[in-house]
Amino acid sequence: MALKTSPEVGGMGHSIKRKEDPRFIRGKGTYVDDVVLPGMLYLDIVRSPFAHAKIKKIDISKATAIPGVLAVITGQDLAKYNLHWMPTLMSDTQMVLPVEKVMYQAQEVAAVLATTRYAAADGVAAVEVEYEPLPVVVDPKKALEPGAPVLRTDKKDKKDNHIWHWEWGNKADTDRAFTEADVTVKQDIYIPRIHVASIETCGCVAHFDKVNDKLTVWMTTQAPHVIRTVFALVAGHVGLEEHKIRIISPDIGGGFGGKVPVYPGYVIAVAASVLTGKPVKWIEDRMENLQADSFARNYHITAELAATKDGTLTALRIKTLADHGYTDAAANPSKFPAGLFHVCTGSYDLKAAHVEVDGAYTNKPPGGIAYRCSFRVTEAVHTIERMVDIMAHQLGTDPAEFRMKNFIKPEQFPYKSALGWEYDSGNYAGALHKAMDTIGYAELRREQAEKRKRGELMGIGISSFTEIVGAGPSKHFDILGLKMFDSCEIRIHPTGKAIARFGTKSQGQGHETTYAQILAEELGIPAKDIKVEEGDTDTAPYGLGTYASRSTPVAGAAAAMASRKIQDKARKIAAHLLEAAPEDLVWEPGKFSVKGAPNRSKTIQEIAFAAYTNHPQGMEAGLEAVSYYDPPNLTYPFGSYICVVDIDKGTGDVKVRRFVAIDDCGNIINPMIVQGQVHGGLSMGLAPALFEEISYDEIGNVQGGSFIDYLLPTAVETPKWETGHTVTPSPHHPLGAKGVGESATVGAPAAIANAVVDALWHLGVRHIDIPITPPKVWRLLRDKGVTE
């Protein structure tokens, strides 16, 4: 893309340095735990040691005797206000604090309110709870068997643990394609429960000001406006109406989807502040974060892929069991209980597809958030990319060649997929070719062949993913009925500087910089002269928030549209100043000039000043605009990743030797930031591929509930990522941009898994579930008789 602005203006395509950094590198950010208010109390939470148990008695007497402990809040206390249950985003119900029984280990049981953090912790240790353990259901398959203990006894008519059945696509066509296929492959694929584990945990400071009848909550949320509405819907009946609620999302220490839901801790803190009239801080610790906050993934998938004998893919059939824990608290658009999983035909031109998903209740924490992906896209990509690789190997075709043959071709866009999506643009072969050239694919295959002769285990894995982001068109996408638009409000000051506010919320993505660059591109006002604000519901326009890579596709588009409204008004003012007809003016970023007389011009700064000092008669003063952007379609970023692994036959350790990532997110706003997003996304793809999993033993004890055994990759395990890009603009986005924050997390795990299986295929290995840990690989090697 040709640059339209100078580096000083810093519009699209410039790698300007981030406006956020000066405060962060000085330790002057304001994260939620940095908020301290006079008279603030501390909340800490008593959690269940059992995965399923009746609560027989809660004795708070020892706790309340501790100096500094003011109160212990139980479910019975909240029940008086009908606040002991709350609705989930998927129209299920979730306990704030239990009255009868607990449903997972680490569930909130009671909350201690104290004058200090330490007194609150002492109080937690002193609360005595008497439990009666109940049978535990851990395996979602067993949960659906006849005779399984019914978990949701709170639902009167519920006779089993089945939540919902959802299916999509044409079953008859798909079944016929399988009957007619020359070759089919079938594979069980488990995508385990993982956790985003942002380095900042979740928390809030709730302050109910009784005098002014106003609740202000500083909280770790990616969607402050939605939270305000949810709070009003849940607690309007006790006087918390929406105009009395202000949500402030301060600096956020990483979100990745984990800061979308409403957790019970927030609600208890708000209730405690309303009851006491004092500010209440609740900050969870890491173990609470991993053990109780929303999980991601946890899909038990059975996939089948059909092809003709010449290697043309024809159909995909998927059945999936989704383990939701004790309630469906997934963060999905309302109409899609399995998110956007039905983008699972991926980058391939399949004629038929059918996908079924069943949700099950188990004795585990609720969730179903995205782990840096757009509503189950990683599950979709992992499945299709594993299956395509299995089919290629089965047919004895090189996986790169096989992909090239079956890709949707550039001339097929806009492309209607077998499952009904309309892909906006793509050049999948272009990205894969570039990845192959960058990594030296042919040479690597030669090296692999030589090493195999010597008995060494080296694998090359490809993932050619297509994402689906930027939810979304309002006719299909809503959360609790709220249409998934997003917003930008711009005010140009008389001196030509500006403030822009958005309905989204950055958690490290650099919105303060990239949004300013969009305005710079559209208005020619230097990015350094533009202040970007988000996260305060009292000042920012309503928006649905930042997740599912929707900031650039939706709010970024709103920034362009609002800028263009300003440009329209600026044209009229310039015409007035230049005594010319508006249609005779020519715009270049930063100024209007008269057609044929370039010396007769007015800069945007001069126009801004005139908007307040010398605007035309009959025109309103000021230079402001707001846009609520409802995208006409989703955007479909894509890319091709190639990974090279070496496997240690002695230990089963997988070493990622090289990893080349070619991404295409359409037009790029800030190349430096895009590359940084890809680096981070790749690391969050590496993590679940090789290290991270939260599992449970047979009685529901969590494994992986602290950083001792939930293994985030360090700089040592993380390879030196090699990145590049192609540019295929989105035809419907006003800037041609697509969004990139999550692409790499979506695409990377399959490349790594494919590389490991590629290294072992000749030994008869067809699939390995992630995380591909040394013990898992070592056992396989031992079974194949090749350990050293």
Next chain:
Amino acid sequence: MLVKVAINGEKHEAEVEPRLLLVHMIRENLRLTGTHIGCDTSHCGACTVLLDGRPVKSCTMFAVQAHGREITTVEGLEQDGKLHPLQEGFMAEHGLQCGYCTPGMLMTSVAFLKKNPTPTEDEIRRAISGNLCRCTGYVNIVKSIQHAAATLQGGA
């Protein structure tokens, strides 16, 4: 118990509970909130500060253990309005995103470059392996530290 410390060159004393963690004294008693908390198990390094010049995880020390010693936090890196070369390096090389791990990364790196002014990439990666970052994928953090090492060498 009375704890006397010098923090970023200033003397402070505080009456604290013996069990008070050093990170809580720094954040809550001294209101220096650049030092963060990210885990309970000494793994993440967000709370890293320098104690007599050596990096320590302040969530795993009691405040009383710092009695009589010198503490440097991220707020102490900028001197007379001039940023530390590592702070410059992190901004120049996009070595931070959400900023939460950044103070700990900076403090670990300050001590590391003093000990090893001309590190290899592998040495840098090992040096920061006690500090977790979820945003950057570490590539640009490594570059930031290399950037600072070059500046410090050039200025020496």
